[in-house]
Amino acid sequence: MTTQAPPAPKTAPQKINLRRPDIMEAVQAQVLSHYRSELVDRIRARGNVLSAGGLTIKLAKEFGFCYGVERAIDLAYAARKSFPPDTPIYLLGEIIHNPEVNDQIRHLGIQTISNKPTPEEWSRLKHEDVVIIPAFGTEVSTRRQLEEKGCILVDTTCGDVMSVWKRVRQYSKETVTSIIHGKAKHEETKATTSQATAYGAGHYLVVYNLAETDYVCDYILHGGRKREFLEKFRGAYSPGFDPDLHLQAVGVANQTTMLRGETEEVQRRFKAVMEKKHGPEHLPRHFRFFDTICGATQDRQDALQKLLAEPLDLLIVIGGYNSSNTSHLAEMGEAKLPTYFIKNAAKMVSDRLILHYNQHLHKEVETQNWLPPAHITVGITAGASCPNNLIEDTIRRLFELRGISVQELLAGH
Ligand code: SF4
Numbered sequence: 001m002t003t004q005a006p007p008a009p010k011t012a013p014q015k016i017n018l019r020r021p022d023i024m025e026a027v028q029a030q031v032l033s034h035y036r037s038e039l040v041d042r043i044r045a046r047g048n049v050l051s052a053g054g055l056t057i058k059l060a061k062e063f064g065f066c067y068g069v070e071r072a073i074d075l076a077y078a079a080r081k082s083f084p085p086d087t088p089i090y091l092l093g094e095i096i097h098n099p100e101v102n103d104q105i106r107h108l109g110i111q112t113i114s115n116k117p118t119p120e121e122w123s124r125l126k127h128e129d130v131v132i133i134p135a136f137g138t139e140v141s142t143r144r145q146l147e148e149k150g151c152i153l154v155d156t157t158c159g160d161v162m163s164v165w166k167r168v169r170q171y172s173k174e175t176v177t178s179i180i181h182g183k184a185k186h187e188e189t190k191a192t193t194s195q196a197t198a199y200g201a202g203h204y205l206v207v208y209n210l211a212e213t214d215y216v217c218d219y220i221l222h223g224g225r226k227r228e229f230l231e232k233f234r235g236a237y238s239p240g241f242d243p244d245l246h247l248q249a250v251g252v253a254n255q256t257t258m259l260r261g262e263t264e265e266v267q268r269r270f271k272a273v274m275e276k277k278h279g280p281e282h283l284p285r286h287f288r289f290f291d292t293i294c295g296a297t298q299d300r301q302d303a304l305q306k307l308l309a310e311p312l313d314l315l316i317v318i319g320g321y322n323s324s325n326t327s328h329l330a331e332m333g334e335a336k337l338p339t340y341f342i343k344n345a346a347k348m349v350s351d352r353l354i355l356h357y358n359q360h361l362h363k364e365v366e367t368q369n370w371l372p373p374a375h376i377t378v379g380i381t382a383g384a385s386c387p388n389n390l391i392e393d394t395i396r397r398l399f400e401l402r403g404i405s406v407q408e409l410l411a412g413h
Pocket of ligand 1: 325
């Protein structure tokens with residue numbers, strides 16, 4: 001079935017250069033004052049380790065803000081500085097997945113609207129209102145509607161996300177169904193899937209994990225109950241998608257922040273099943289893949305892998321609970337040792353009680369007696385959307401729970 005492309009905008013998108021030296025200089029000073037941590041810089045300079053009173057903390061070599069997030073935040077701050085204070089500036093959803101950063105953006109006077117605006121929000125938006133598109137992008141239809149309204153767009157979509165879009169559009173042109181390894185409800189994946197259907201007759205299917213991959217691979221090879229398939233993947237495929245028709249040629253891509261090992265396994269399993277079904281000589285016609293894990297996600301996963309190879313007693317992962325890349329760091333830790341995924345230092349209520357996110361239960365849970373009184377080593381990492389000031393708060397709190405002031409500790413070195 002052909003998917004109708006949304007109509008082209010009547011007005012050309014308005015472009016504005018926010019990266020003027022005068023603006024960026026002021027922005028960078030403000031951004032540093034909000035998110036930088038001198039303490040983290042000092043620990044990094046000392047080999048990522050700090051020890052006192054029987055407590056050693058070890059930071060992963062790579063953690064925290066990635067280039068895409070830094071750029072998105074800079075552009076949001078620059079937008080507020082460039083336009084007169086009475087010009088309304090709206091943000092589609094969240095700039096990145098970190099509640100503290102989103103609060104700061106709201107304090108600048110930037111108003112948040114839904115990432116797919118409601119009818120009421122559309123009626124509020126006017127010609128020449130400024131709208132910020134977040135780092136994970138937006139759906140094609142939303143962007144076109146904004147352009148039709150004549151809004152001024154500040155597009156902070158990360159270049160790595162746009163590379164995935166390019167790949168998916170290519171699959172679509174070649175009538176290859178995009179299999180996206182990702183979370184169907186994540187903003188980035190929604191934006192990516194919209195690219196698969198916006199410019200032609202493309203289809204997509206989102207698979208979240210290896211169990212779903214195996215289900216689809218089994219269907220490709222042996223067929224199955226179509227109704228059950230469509231029910232199982234409801235909300236994760238394109239309009240008109242028919243597993244009997246649209247799994248003849250598939251191209252795998254992924255949300256940029258998935259676990260590298262799992263994404264590779266998804267590719268391997270689809271490749272194997274297509275080879276088995278169509279024969280090795282026809283494989284190029286039926287299977288494509290493109291690794292779209294971003295460099296920053298990869299660096300953070302690699303650094304954590306190295307940290308986990310050292311003797312640690314527990315791991316703390318800091319970041320927003322809806323952050324995909326952070327949740328994968330927590331997953332890596334959980335496989336190895338006690339791991340606590342927290343959004344800020346206040347979650348370490350005492351040395352007896354910590355509140356932390358359990359991503360399998362989708363809620364915050366309590367753990368008692370989490371910080372052993374003996375000599376221990378605590379690993380620390382943080383997702384790509386977590387600012388260094390939150391990492392500093394966590395370090396301070398850990399030592400404070402042992403009755404040690406970090407300030408005094410550093411002064412003594
Ligand atoms: S995590 Fe990767 S894709 Fe996402 S904003 Fe950062 S660099 Fe870009």
